[in-house]
Structure formats: structure tokens, C-alpha cells
Amino acid sequence: YFKPAWAKFLGPIFALAQGFFVGAISRAYESLYNGIVVQAAGATIAVFAVMLVLYRTNIIKVTDRFRRVIVGATLGVMALYLVSIVLNLFGSGIGFIREPSALGIGFSVFVCVLAAMNLALDFDFIEKGSKMGLSKDYEWVAATGLIVTIVWLYLEILRLLAKLREN
Template sequence: MSLFGLSTSNPAFTGYFWKNSRQQKARGKMSLRGVVLKSIFCLLLVCLTAAVMWKLFFDGVEIKWFTTGGILIAIVCSILISVKREWVLPLTIVYALAKGVFIGGFSAYIHKSYPNLPFQAVIVTMATFFIMLLLYVTRIIKVTQKFKSVVITVTTVIFIIYITSFILRFFGIVISFLWDSSWFAIIFNIVVAIFAALSLLLDFDYIDRYVGKAKKHYEWFTTWGLLVTIIWLYVEVLRLLRKLAVRS
């Protein structure tokens, strides 16, 4: 069985959202085409606000608070989606814009010290996405219950470590291996990036099982879920490349 009865590590693909929706009168069924189009649209929004932040940074504007605000707004949007599921459409759009602000600022800071690393991270993320999709479609990797349990368990542990680190920073305590460039930190980052990639397989499996069955508005939950995983993967890849660049 999966950890705590979950079938995916992504909050958007849990029974809470898919079995207890208030939007029972929504017309139509979720389609793969709808998911793809909405996901592309939201990724374009991420790129748009990321580009704006990138330009502001290299124009000399201090964007630290914009970047921090972006991640906080994204967290608030995720919480609101959990309690106001009927707002999923506008909240997913705001989430995409906010994550773009965060990613744009985060990437600009790294690009200043290590030119072109963000572009390399984008390429690696895109390649990983399509490789995972190919592995899922061809069933080279089968998403079994045991596979789900391993991925969910590890990603849950990673999440707990990150949350603990975030809280401890308020008390001046830093978990060094999350941020330094030691070999242990690099190995940890590689493991995190691998499981971020494997989480895509769980997302694909959930989408596959609900296409043509779930109501139309679930395309927005799916889009939000894919954004969560893809952006997490990009951030981990970029952090890994930066650590490797520090050691080179």
C-alpha cells in the first residue's frame, strides 16, 4: 500500500480533490488535449513573469522581496486551492504567475554568478519530462503500488527535511548539506532531483486513469499538479548544477 493510503506524492492528485469536489454540475469530461493546452498556457505565464523578473534584475532593480513574495503567494494559492476548490482556475493562474516571479529571480541570481546555468537547467528539465513521459507510455517503468510507495515515502521525507530546514533558519540554524557544495550535498541533491523526476510518472498515471472520467474542471487541478512537479524538478536541477559549478 502507498504511504498513508496515498497514490501519489503530488498534493493535486489526491483523493481529497478528486472524490470530494463541490463542482458537481461542471459539464464535460477531462481530456488529455485540455490538460496539455492548459499546462502549456500556464507554463507560458511562468516564463512571462520569469522574464520580467530577469529583466528587472539585470536593470539593477532589487528583486529579493519580489522573489520571496512570489514563493509565499504560490504557497498561499496552494492552500486556498485546498479549501476553495471552486476557485481552482483563477488560483492556478495566480500560482503560475507567482512561481514565475520566484523562478525568474532565483534564476537571475544564479545566472549572474554562473552564466547560462538556468538555460542548461531548462534543457535538462524539458529532456527529463519527455524521457519520463516516454518511459511511462512505453511501460518501460511500470507504476506499481510498490513503486508508488517508494516514491511517496522518499518525497515525504524530503518534504519534511525542507520544512524543518525552513523553520530552523528562523532560529539561525542552517542544515548545511541543503545549501553547501560538499559531495554529500551534491549526492543528496541528485537523489532529490531523481525523485522529483520519478514523481512525474505518478502524475502521468493519475492523469491517465482520470482522462475521460473526471469532470472538465479537473483539468485545472491537473495543470496545477504538473506545475508543482515540473517547477520542483527545475529548481532541484538548477541547484545541482550550481553546486557542481562551485566545485569545478
């Protein structure tokens, strides 16, 4: 059972652990593809800024339908990744997730767009929470959620750039 009050304690611990994890992954990618980390970080910042502008100017509006579609697609991608991990344990896998083929690159582009759309959901949660006067505990929940989305976007952009360099 999740309690929002826990977020102010668990959020920073989670962010620190995520930082070590992302740092290790970034170092591995950088050792294979010189300059890729700077490109991925720059692209992540650019996507974040564009999504914030699109959200703030109401070009992207978070409706119930939008939320359902994005959450459903996100859960679908998560399930696909979990199946791929399990299959990898048995020496198989879902090749197009990792391959630099047209299908693999297309999948990565789709997941990057999906991660970007999740930013709109985060912005909406933050805005609505502020308007509703939610407790300070929810600020930590919102911040942790935003960090998770940004890191996911960064990792997906990193994966896409690596595929493009392989192709």
C-alpha cells in the same frame, strides 16, 4: 477543504505567482553562474521528455507501492527542507542541503531523481483521470500538479548545477 472547481481559478494565479518566484530565483542564479539557467531549463525539458517516454512505454509503471514510496520520500524531503528553513531562522541549518560536498551533490541528485519520479505520478493521474472521465475541473488540478512538479524539478536541477560549479 479543497474543491477541484477552484483549480481553474486558483491554478493560473498560482502559476503566475510561481513564475515570478522562479524568475527571481533564476535571475539570482544566472548572476552568479553565467549560462546556468539555460542548462537547467534544457535539462528539465530533457528529463521531462525521458520520463514521458519511459511512462508511455511502460518501462516505468506506477503501482500502489511505487506511489507510496515516491509520496513518502517526497514528504520526507519536504519535512527536511522545512526543518532546514526553521533552523536557518535560528542561525543554524542542515549544511549538506546547500553545500557543494559529495554528500550535498548526492542529496541533490537524489532529489532530482525523486522529482522526476513524481512526473510519473502526474502522468498516471492524468491518464487515469482521462480514462475515468473525470470532470473538467480535474484537468486544472492535474495541470497545476504537473506545473508544480516541473518547477520543482527545474529548481532542484538548478541547485545541483550550482553545486557542481562550486565543486
